[in-house]
Amino acid sequence: MTGSDTLLRVEGLTKAYPGVVANSEVGFSLRPGEVHALLGENGAGKSTLVKMIYGLVTPDSGRMVLSGQDFAPDRPATARRAGVAMVFQHFSLFDALTVAENVALGMEAPPPMRDLARRIRETSATYGLPLDPARIVGDLSAGERQRVEIIRCLLQDPKLLIMDEPTSVLTPQEVDILFKTLRKLSAEGTAILYISHKLEEIRTLCDHATILRRGKVVATCVPRDRTARELAELMVGAVLTPPARAATPKGEVMLEVTGLSAPSPIPFGTALKDIRLSVRKGEVLGIAGVAGNGQDELLLALNGELRSAPDALRIGGQPVGDKGPEARRLAGLVSAPEERLGHAAAPDMTLTENALLSGAIRQKLVRHGFIDWTKVRAFANTIIRDFDVRTPGTEVAARALSGGNLQKFVVGRELSQGSEVIVINQPTWGVDAAASAFIRQAILDRAAGGAAVVVISQDLDELLEIADSFAALNEGRLSPPRPVAGLTVEEIGLMMGGAHGMEVAHDAA
Amino acid sequence: MDIGGINLVTLLATLIVASVPILMAALGEMVVEKSGTLNLGVEGMMIMGAVTGFVVAVTTGNPVLGFLGGAAAGAAMAGLFALLTQVLLANQVASGLALTLFGLGLSSLMGQGWNGIRPPLTGDVPLGPLADIPVLGPILFSHDWMVYLSLILVVAIWWFLRATRAGLILRAVGESHEAAHALGYKVRRIRTGAILFGGAMAGMGGAYVSLVRVPQWTDGITSGAGWIALAIVVFASWKPWRVLMGAWLFGGISVLQLNLQAAGSRIPVEYLTMSPYIITILVLVLISSGRGRAMGAPADLGKTFHASH
Known part of the structure; x- marks a missing residue:
């Protein structure tokens, strides 16, 4: 040539x-x-x-x-x-x-x-x-x-x-x-x-x-x-193994959302409209959707940054719709947002401090208003060890970690808290294949251990790999969840809103 | 035409003159904010323009040179701000506040020995028979050239932002510096240009205070006009015509206040003295609460641009 x-x-x-x-x-x-x-x-x-x-x-x-x-x-x-x-x-x-x-x-x-x-x-x-x-x-x-x-x-x-x-x-x-x-x-x-x-x-x-x-x-x-x-x-450059999952029996409903509507706090964001879902013990609910159809808002509504009516959201039967993130953590819900730097982790604080920020309540890291630093460091070390976070130590600023490693850390921090409900937005966004496989496996392991898990993701392959049931967000509305087994790509596409009402001009070609 | 001892024609004529410094400074600041930079140093740039303009005009005996000197001093102060925020990537709010304090101090130093002098007169533009029209004549057609220049600038800036490519690029930079950078626009260079323009405008506005409005030099002569200009930009939703309305409104209030005092009313002067600062606090709250976006604030207003590659 x-x-x-x-x-x-x-x-x-x-x-x-x-x-x-x-x-x-x-x-x-x-x-x-x-x-x-x-x-x-x-x-x-x-x-x-x-x-x-x-x-x-x-x-x-x-x-x-x-x-x-x-x-x-x-x-x-x-x-x-x-x-x-x-x-x-x-x-x-x-x-x-x-x-x-x-x-x-x-x-x-x-x-x-x-x-x-x-x-x-x-x-x-x-x-x-x-x-x-x-x-x-x-x-x-x-x-x-x-x-x-x-x-x-x-x-x-x-x-x-x-x-x-x-x-x-x-x-x-x-x-x-x-x-x-x-x-x-x-x-x-x-x-x-x-x-x-x-x-x-x-x-x-x-x-x-x-x-x-x-x-x-x-x-x-x-x-x-x-x-x-x-x-x-x-x-x-290596042989890949798909994540292993055991078919576990599903337990009682841990997270239930009924008729949740909320305006978006984000400029040009999407308001949530009448969201209904329920997740059982041991179940992974995958939520798909094109970016900007309410994913960020849904995460905020689930983790308590965006409040709603008390009965709109129940954790283990307890109404917490009007409670903030701390009360929801106490009730058993932990969450990992999409944005690693600035939302999931404070960029300029160390891993230890970041571990404290979300783990303080469930891990009882604070006593009488004083921080138990020994315990915090031990918690951070557990996360680093269990989730294979590559870092020189716990006293490194979150910003200094690569995207994949920080993601392992923030996901690991939430998964390590032994909670019954876990919500994760984009668990493997910008993470390399090996780390992605690891994070997915960890999510499945927690589900097998009895947690109810909600995974919001724009990666359809990822959702089909780990989810038991599947729903899609489209302009702030959530489609009724369906079992993953037997879903076709065509059906998924329609749940995501088809071509968003923009069919066209290729018929002539 | 008299209401409660106040002559309406005189009131309108004086409010147009009184609003010029605020209008000039606010127009400049609006262009700066449209480019995504928040410069809280308007007051400092204005007072530096006021003292420099005064000194130049008295020394040369030429008020036009005085206004140019004021513009140059304002632009020099803005250049300092641009160096801090665009090159050294310092925090914009802190740099702007520092600029104001620095300007107040430096102007006071420079102005020593210039108190009690009368500057050369800036005459009215001879509009002949137009000025003799009853009511409209005194209100619209018997002012100095700076009044007309400031009104022309309202139109020019409105047209520039709305219809020219350069204006579109300026707005785009303020809207999303990342996207503008990805398209190959020089974000920092464009912002620096806007900041210098804003400084020159504030400087001219300041010079108008010491050369026409008062006219003499005393310490702290701008007395919060820069803060009012800053507030007007926000309440005007970053639109030139509303900036003009806002400037007239605030100009009107300050004139009315003087007239009310003269007419024997008892509103303590302290309320007016503190109002610019209260309004500024309100404005900063509005911008940082995220409500500013809904009012039409540029999306990247006040954010430092850090080129990632």
Whole structure:
């Protein structure tokens, strides 16, 4: 593959940060119209690599060739002019601005607003992604927000479109629509660099895959010719064992929520509407949903940061809907929120202090208003030992731990408190495969030990792996829980809200 | 036209003049806050503008140079704030408060020996027959050029924020610095620019106090106008036209208060003296309670931007 046949060639790209080499001698190449997957675990260096191509990060060494010319973008504007566009993992959108304004901000020389609005309507109809340019972005669903990003890219006729984990916020139906759009683009000659760790998606969509591990290219392959398991093992570099679960009999109802409604305390958040659920001893209830459909609010309502009517929430039969987090911990409910730094843990406090913050009540770490530091340290040490937290010691600031290790610590802290009800939001978000498997196993073990567990997650595979029953949040409403056994992906997609009322234009294609 | 011994035409004419310093400072601060920075040093920048403008105008005998000097002094103070918050990433609230205290002290030092002097006169703009129209003439058409400049700036800033690309980028930076950075906009550079503009505006407003409103130099001459400007930005929901309304309202209250005293009313002057600070406390509570977001505050107002890569 030389000359006009290659759109982008990357050779020996290296980028080091203090203490870590994010990319080391990375190389691959891409033809026009090719859908190329970059595959790897969290922290494998995928994001750094595409940020270098998009001009957000300057490589230490190595070179890139785009359409036969040397390509060294010093900032995103240069990359955009050269025909490289990027859809971000965490949306780069402005909530309080309109769709058209958001699109204009991502363009080099946007036309006047009226023309732009017309072009947004045209392009979005052509690619089956309808959008109203006058709407405020903060009011859009996750799927629609992603459309804004994609349209913003498409209006600049990119030669290369980079997509960083685009499907993590979509329902299965919305993923279908997106894939149709991407195939249409690829047929028109746009190359797509597709980052993901969802193996089945890559097998359906991508022509080639480059697999990264710890910043190095470890393999290249044609994903269609491999099984998902083979790809996963290439990615992790080890043989994976799925978590083991024993079929335990379910006991009496430990957590019961009836008719819980609450406005969202978060700006542009989703209000909870008439939530009903019940979880038995030994049961794991998995709650799915596209991001921003009330997950954060549900966690707040369950752990007591958001109060409701006393009878709306019962722990072991005791009404606690109007009680705060401490009273609920006493009643037997512990929780681990999604945001590790700042919500689950205080970033600048040590692990010992963080262990105290949530463990004080159930572990009786405070006596007559005085902290029993020996006991606290022992508790922190237990967590570190039992959950294999890699840290130099207990007196390290939470901020200093890697994401996966801190997650093991905060999940371990809650699971170690011997409580009857456990609520966890996104237990393995941003955690590598080995640590994820460990956390899932620990959750199953606690359920086997008789705890009622609620796991809120956007990772469907994770929920199907560990949950006994399954429900989905859609615009603040919870679908009636159903047993996991026998659920199809189609049904799950519909529970999550289908395509959020945005069916479209691909029928013509 | 007299109500309770107060002439309405004179009242309206004076309130327009009285509102100029607050209006200038509030417009500048609004642009700063739109870019996501909370500069509580408005009072300090204003008083530095007041003393510098006064000294320059008296020395050169030219009031226009005085206003430019005031703007330069305000911008210099703002530059200090920008250095602290955008380069050294210091806390914005603490830096802003320090800026005010620093400005009050430094202006007092610089102003020693300048007490009791009359600055050169800033004359009215000759609008000819317009000024002779009954009622409207004295209210609208017999003011100095700073009054008209401040009104033009209301329109200009409204148009800039609403219709220009630069204005859109400024709003975007205040809305989400992370997203703006990801799109390749220079967050700190844009914010620094806004901060300097805000400082220049506050400085000009301050110079107006010492050159036109009072007109002379005494310590603490701005007497809380900067705090009122800060409060107006919030109560105006970060909208230029409402800033104008707010400035007129507060200008009106201060004029009315003087007129009431002259007319023999007995509202203690201390209430007005303490009002800017009470209002500021209310504003800070509003911003930090999260209610500000619902009122239209920029989402990243007051947050320090720390580039992650």
